[in-house]
Amino acid sequence: MSYRNKWTQRRARQIVFVFLLCLWACPAGGQTERFCVVATTKATETERFAAEQLSHYLQRITGEVVPVRNKSDHGEVPLSVGGSEVPGDLAEDGYVLQSTKGGLALVGASPRGTLYAVYDFLERLGCRWYYMDAEDEIVPHLSRNEVLRVVKAGLHVCQEPDFPIRMRRFIVYDLGQKGTAISQAIMQNLPALIDWTAKNRINIFQYALDHNWDCYGHWKYYRNVFPEMRKRSLVIGAGGHCLFMFFSPDEFKEHPEWFPMVGGRRQPKGQFCTRNEEAVSHYISNMVRFLKDNPEIAYFAPWPNDTGGWCQCPLCKETPSADRFMELGHRIYEQLKNTAPKVRVTHFAYGSHVAPPEKARPLPGMTVTLCTWGRDLSVPIADEGTSKVFRRTFASWRQIAADVNVDMIFHGKYARHLGLGFHPLPLDILQADCRWFRQQGLAGFELPCAYMGRRTKSLNLYVLAKLMWDADADVEALLNDYFDRFYVEAAGYMRSAYEEVELAQPDLRYWAHNYSLSATRLPAGRRFPQELRDYVANAKRHLEQAEHYVQLASNVTRSTCVRNRIMRFWQSLAYTQLEWTTLGLVVEASEHLAQTEFAEDAEAYRQKLDAAERLLGRARELSDRRQELAASAPGSGLYWDVTGSSGPYGLFKDTQIDDWLNVICEKREAAFAP
Numbered sequence: 001m002s003y004r005n006k007w008t009q010r011r012a013r014q015i016v017f018v019f020l021l022c023l024w025a026c027p028a029g030g031q032t033e034r035f036c037v038v039a040t041t042k043a044t045e046t047e048r049f050a051a052e053q054l055s056h057y058l059q060r061i062t063g064e065v066v067p068v069r070n071k072s073d074h075g076e077v078p079l080s081v082g083g084s085e086v087p088g089d090l091a092e093d094g095y096v097l098q099s100t101k102g103g104l105a106l107v108g109a110s111p112r113g114t115l116y117a118v119y120d121f122l123e124r125l126g127c128r129w130y131y132m133d134a135e136d137e138i139v140p141h142l143s144r145n146e147v148l149r150v151v152k153a154g155l156h157v158c159q160e161p162d163f164p165i166r167m168r169r170f171i172v173y174d175l176g177q178k179g180t181a182i183s184q185a186i187m188q189n190l191p192a193l194i195d196w197t198a199k200n201r202i203n204i205f206q207y208a209l210d211h212n213w214d215c216y217g218h219w220k221y222y223r224n225v226f227p228e229m230r231k232r233s234l235v236i237g238a239g240g241h242c243l244f245m246f247f248s249p250d251e252f253k254e255h256p257e258w259f260p261m262v263g264g265r266r267q268p269k270g271q272f273c274t275r276n277e278e279a280v281s282h283y284i285s286n287m288v289r290f291l292k293d294n295p296e297i298a299y300f301a302p303w304p305n306d307t308g309g310w311c312q313c314p315l316c317k318e319t320p321s322a323d324r325f326m327e328l329g330h331r332i333y334e335q336l337k338n339t340a341p342k343v344r345v346t347h348f349a350y351g352s353h354v355a356p357p358e359k360a361r362p363l364p365g366m367t368v369t370l371c372t373w374g375r376d377l378s379v380p381i382a383d384e385g386t387s388k389v390f391r392r393t394f395a396s397w398r399q400i401a402a403d404v405n406v407d408m409i410f411h412g413k414y415a416r417h418l419g420l421g422f423h424p425l426p427l428d429i430l431q432a433d434c435r436w437f438r439q440q441g442l443a444g445f446e447l448p449c450a451y452m453g454r455r456t457k458s459l460n461l462y463v464l465a466k467l468m469w470d471a472d473a474d475v476e477a478l479l480n481d482y483f484d485r486f487y488v489e490a491a492g493y494m495r496s497a498y499e500e501v502e503l504a505q506p507d508l509r510y511w512a513h514n515y516s517l518s519a520t521r522l523p524a525g526r527r528f529p530q531e532l533r534d535y536v537a538n539a540k541r542h543l544e545q546a547e548h549y550v551q552l553a554s555n556v557t558r559s560t561c562v563r564n565r566i567m568r569f570w571q572s573l574a575y576t577q578l579e580w581t582t583l584g585l586v587v588e589a590s591e592h593l594a595q596t597e598f599a600e601d602a603e604a605y606r607q608k609l610d611a612a613e614r615l616l617g618r619a620r621e622l623s624d625r626r627q628e629l630a631a632s633a634p635g636s637g638l639y640w641d642v643t644g645s646s647g648p649y650g651l652f653k654d655t656q657i658d659d660w661l662n663v664i665c666e667k668r669e670a671a672f673a674p
Contacts, residue, residue, distance in 0.1 A: 034144070035144070036067050037055045037067070037069070038051075038070075039068060040070065041070045046112060046114070046230075046232060049232065050114050053118055054066075054118045054121070057122050057127060058147070061126075061140060061141065064144065091109065091160035093110065093112055093201070094108070094158070094160030094161070095109065097156075098155060098157075099151065099153065099154050106121060110233070112232070112233035112234075116201050120159065127139055129200060130482060130486060131455065131458045132193050132196035132454070134192065136486075138485050159469075159470075161468065161469045162468065162469065162470055163442065163444035163468045163469075164443055164444055165443045166203050166204065167202065167299075167445060167446045167447060168197055168202050168447050168449060168461075169237075169446055169449065170193070170451070172186075172207070172210075173210040173212060173214060175214070175451070177214050177217060181634045186451045187218050187221035190222065190224070197232075198232035200461075200462060200466075204234070204237050204299055205229065206240075206301065207219070208240040208448065209238055210242065210306075211306065212244065215240075216245065223294070223296075230296075235299050236297055237297065238297050238299075238300060239303065239346075241304070246283050246302075247272050247279070247282065249268040258272055258276055259279075260312070260313075261273070261311050261313040269307070270309015271304050271308075271309055271311065273316060274311065274328045275311070275315035284332060287302060288336070288340065291339070291340045292339070297343060298343060298344060300345050300346075301346050304325060308352035320357065321352055322349070322353045322357040323359055323360045325347075326347065326360035329345075329363075333363055334363075337365070346366070346369045349368060349369065349397060350370075350373060354370070354371070354373075354393055356393070356400055361400060361403070362401070365406070367406060368400070368409070369408075369409040370393070370397050371410075371412075372394065373413075373510070374511060375387070375509075375510050377427055377508040378429065378506075379429065380429045381394070381436065398441075407444075408441075409443055410442055410444075410445050410446070412446075412447060413448065413510045414427055414460065414464055415457050415461040415464060416450070416457070416510075417452060417457050418511075422453075422456050422504075423456065424459060424460075425459065425498050425499070425501075425502050426463040426464065430460075430467055431473075434468065434471040438471045447464065449461060487553065489557060489558065489562075490552075490556055490566060493550070493552045493556065497546045497549035497553065500542045500543070500546035501573065503542045504542035523659075524662065524663045525590075525593060527593075527594040528587045528591075532587065533587055536580060536587055543577045543580060547573060554570070571633075578623075578629070579626060579651050579652075581622055582619045582622045582626070582651075585616065585618055586615075586616065586619050586657065586660060588615050589660060592612040592615070593608070593663065602672035609664050620657050623657060
């Protein structure tokens with residue numbers, strides 16, 4: 001697919017030069033040619049923005065002013081814009097780069113495609129956007145002649161994406177209430193995140209409305225970046241587990257019949273009764289009101305609650321939840337088709353309703369999004385090592401989507417930090433999955449990725465963005481390019497550090513491994529299983545080796561900019577080391593407590609308790625240090641878990657250290673019993 005030379009197959013076809021990098025003729029005196037960017041007065045907002053981006057980066061690259069003009073001045077090569085077409089079968093986001101006698105044409109099948117053409121050209125000059133932080137942009141310093149050599153190299157490039165839907169889902173429910181230091185720091189950085197998203201050819205940005213009103217509390221920050229999204233023709237999306245926004249539990253007192261019957265009684269939790277006409281009307285009317293209040297939304301994903309809890313009343317109990325949810329999807333789709341026709345709405349197959357419905361089918365025009373929650377992300381989805389249930393579920397939904405002729409999207413946890421740990425390198429399965437999904441005719445991906453942990457997941461998301469565009473992209477070349485450009489002379493050491501971090505946490509079972517290896521699942525005083533003790537020892541060993549390589553990288557680095565990048569990685573590594581070291585101390589303390597059961601006398605009993613107490617005291621010190629590290633940079637996104645390290649996503653709860661100390665106190669009070 002990539003770099004197919006469609007252009008030469010259509011020489012007779014006229015081309016719209018949406019932008020031209022045009023050159024003044026070189027006089028006989030030998031002066032080098034100068035650049036200007038030309039856009040027509042009829043250019044769209046995105047096309048004009050693309051011209052400005054091209055001008056901006058060329059000025060940074062060459063150190064020379066590169067003007068944007070609507071028409072040519074005296075002595076410039078004149079170009080006209082409008083009236084012709086790009087190759088007829090080029091996909092919406094596709095584009096062409098074509099060297100001409102005068103300069104270079106950057107042409108998109110759509111305004112967004114034109115913007116992608118500009119970023120493609122800038123990447124050919126050496127620009128890179130691995131992270132959303134401005135200080136981490138890679139912008140080369142080239143002479144005018146060096147840029148000219150690229151322009152005149154005879155470029156004949158035609159590109160279009162393998163997957164038309166390339167969506168980032170921005171999770172915010174873990175930020176807490178609006179107005180806090182961390183939430184403000186994060187949400188105020190949304191413009192940079194939007195910019196990074198477009199530069200890496202992700203075309204839909206979905207703001208996640210999940211679980212509680214805190215996430216909606218940050219909505220105004222999202223609305224503030226709508227102008228930046230329009231500039232880039234980035235599709236404005238919203239959705240998630242947002243039932244709370246349209247169906248409040250407060251309605252239970254007045255309308256208990258709207259709520260699910262579970263175990264013979266109505267309850268104000270779970271889903272609502274989708275066979276109650278008043279309840280359905282109430283839910284959809286509130287949804288319509290939200291979309292009318294936010295007419296910019298073009299992609300909407302209304303998911304049910306995350307907890308199951310489907311109604312078992314006489315009207316519902318004989319129909320599978322998957323069928324009932326699809327029937328509700330019909331109602332939503334038909335209503336929005338009339339009241340918000342520009343909104344693309346998707347049906348989310350997940351959790352308690354992931355199985356294909358027995359009878360109901362998607363309506364033409366709907367989109368189906370499938371989530372196989374809990375995958376082992378060390379194994380490609382088509383591999384026999386992946387759950388047979390997941391593979392059968394995908395195959396069934398894919399057949400349904402093909403029969404009804406609707407787009408199907410895969411909601412994959414590839415880029416999510418929660419539930420996977422600190423994994424700075426791309427997942428090994430990304431390319432295999434993308435190639436297989438392309439073969440299956442998948443329309444694209446929905447990729448949940450929060451702000452917390454963004455630096456540890458950014459390289460993974462960067463490579464995934466490249467693969468969504470071209471599933472055959474050379475991943476090894478992308479990684480070599482990343483380390484060479486980002487860490488320069490320290491590239492080898494830093495790559496070794498990244499690899500050691502990967503070896504430190506080899507288990508890639510989404511969410512399950514954190515839970516199974518977490519202290520949160522064991523009550524204080526219980527001995528940890530051998531599997532966890534071995535895993536902790538392995539993590540500590542490889543993380544220490546990673547730190548050794550980072551130290552070597554810092555020693556050989558001459559650039560202040562590169563050293564700052566190394567230090568940011570080091571800080572994230574230090575946070576992770578503190579977590580695993582603290583957990584290791586708790587595990588070691590549990591061994592001493594377990595051995596008190598076999599103490600031969602009171603003195604041996606006391607020594608074991610003293611040893612456990614010392615270890616837990618050290619664990620508390622490290623836990624406090626980790627919290628201080630997190631508090632020192634609110635919103636930095638350096639860390640892979642939620643600040644506070646609580647719940648099943650963390651390795652342990654800080655309060656559990658006190659629980660273990662309380663066990664020691666209890667054992668001291670009980671004294672030795674032979």
